Amino acid sequence: MAISKEKILEDLKQKFSDNILDITVQFGDDIIRIKKEVLLDIVSFLKNDPYAFTMLLDLTCVDYMGDEERYEMVYHLFSLSHKLRLRFKTRLQENDCKIDSLTPIFKNANWLEREAYDMFGVHFSGHPYLRRLFMYDGFEGHPLRKDYPLRKQQPKIQLRK
Amino acid sequence: MKNKKNGKGGFITTTLNSVLGWGRKFSLFQYPFITACCGMEYMSVACAHYDLDRFGMGWTRFTPRQADMLLVVGTITHKEAPVLRTVYEQMTEPKWVVAFGACAVSGGIYDNYAVVQGIDRIIPVDVYIPGCPPRPETIINALIKLQEKIQKEGHEWRFQRKRS
């Protein structure tokens, strides 16, 4: 049975009224900003019927250096039966960049969160195996942060010349 | 003979050199160390349209122990560098290295924290093939140049560690 996007957003607003900061539309996409504590609740609420947001399309992080709340986590959820995409954003403080892991709900969150940890240094509590994914052990720093210089190389073996 | 003591070689050793060079250049066993997009052009040049087998390089040996030409195809990152070094050291003499594609020659369009700026920072290279990716005709030209190099260089048929 088809549910419209407006009904889903209405139900969300009703259930999590003070934890949703705002709902906007930009270039045709729906963006919902939430507080980080309710992330797991919202995702499990939406995964069940009748909303059926059963696929986590993407999970990424953005670094706004200079802001007090430096990191912003972005989640894209997708519903196959209704063909709807939703984007959730939540902010993290620089000295408290921890957030709940989505691994109990979606299995691909395992690798996506490892990537976010590797590139930005965000910790995911409850992740079974938080280890670097792209860079090697022994690499210091998190490359995609804005204060990591682009060309700073850390060779793993002795280079000639 | 006087010349032979100086190491410059007389008539016999130069003929032996050229025979060995002829034999080695027409039976190169290659080990393609493929990482990235240049691998597509390598597959294309090794297959039926632009055939590499007519130059004697048809047999792709998938282990470094049995190969004498290392073709480094594609970008090498810092995570991959120790692997490349190990593979190079596992190969037996005589061996030649071909840097295939702009990323192997000098890092290519990637000038950042993750990419080695040219594999000659890790292993010595004989022939550099530019291009992103190089056309099959360029690759064949470069391999013919490598064959000429093999023909002309001095060969030691006893065990000797030539270079680091």
Next chain:
Amino acid sequence: MKYRIQQEAREDTMLINMGPSHPAMHGTTRVMLELDGEKIINCELEMGYLHRGFEKICENKTYFNMLIYTDRMNYVSPLINNTGYVMTLEKMLGIEAPERAQYIRVILNEFSRVCDHLTALAAMCMECGAFTVFLYMMKAREYIWDLMEQTTGARMTTSFIRVGGVRSDFPFDWKETTRIAIDETRKVLKDCHVLMSKNKIFLNRTRDVAVVTPEMAINYGWTGPCLRSTGVKYDVRKAFPYLVYDQLDFEIPLGERGDNFDRYMIRMQEMEQSLRIVEQCMAKIPKPSAPTQQVTKGMEPNEAIKASRTKKPEGRIKLSPNLEGTEKEKYPGILAGKKYIIPPKEDTYTNIEGLINHFKFFMRGHGIRPPKGEAYFAVEGGSGELGFYIISDGTDKPYRLHLRAPCLHIVAALEEIVRGNFLADIIPTFGSMNMIGGELDR
């Protein structure tokens, strides 16, 4: 920190490493296995050996410069990556390509998809031992690359799709080249069906091996041919139609069991559907705004430049043969959106407005500058839903660009689906997943 497989290993099993430089690893991934005889008990995959820092580079280059990096992501179907990136920018800028340009994009996208599936299946069959299939499929790919080379100038990394349309029009004899490419590909597909689809050895290696259920596939975020092999009908071209796909008639093949053989068969069927799409486009494509024939009459370029010093030259200017297809008369059919495109060469060299437009497009600080905000757009890539998420802060460089790589989600499931099978089953499983290193590691 020890690897997970080392921490969980039992004492009587063997830990083996299928290292980063391995012929069946399609480039560079490392698979660590815990074996009991030949049976796999545990598996861990390590990747990142081809991480080239694509997302970090994006923050330091202009939108136009980034186009060449998008080719090298999924390098077997580069034009689809170009299309995804450019359409995200067009979504933010609010412009739409002319209709002929959209048909050209669809034709080249579908040929790229055929190249992707050909390469994937050729590698998978070669690793199972069928070397002839590899040679036949590479032969078909050469004919497709002939068309790409004549249109775009390069065989593989083309950077052809631009904001506002495509860089140049088709050459005057493109219909014959396309016809040859389609016929040769159909011949090769027929031969490969005969060789592989009922072959007992191939069936034994791929039937009922690495079965994936639809619920597991959705939970892992699978999209593309691998998801359709489990029976779920989701294709971005039908669900969120873009370009002219809603006007074309094509089917979505679905699998039943979700094993290796279904993934192979789906790719073979999808290639046939892509060729059908190309044939329909060839019939429906609108006429070009100027006739497609070789330009032999007109002023030479240096005469035109000399004449433009006193007044604007009239009449046609003959461009060099390298720029065939980009003449000024062709522009209404192939490029739209005046501020975001490279002006025609006749204007750049002979009058001041063209020179200023050229200057403003390329100089740092000017050029393509989308409004502040963020957008996500997805196209159907060779492996699944290829999404681009761009955050713009109003300048000419992106603030953040994130690629939703379909391969990452598919390969993340390898650790689970390979458990309980034999060591030799990894090869067709990994091959049927179509891992592309450039997209997985970015």
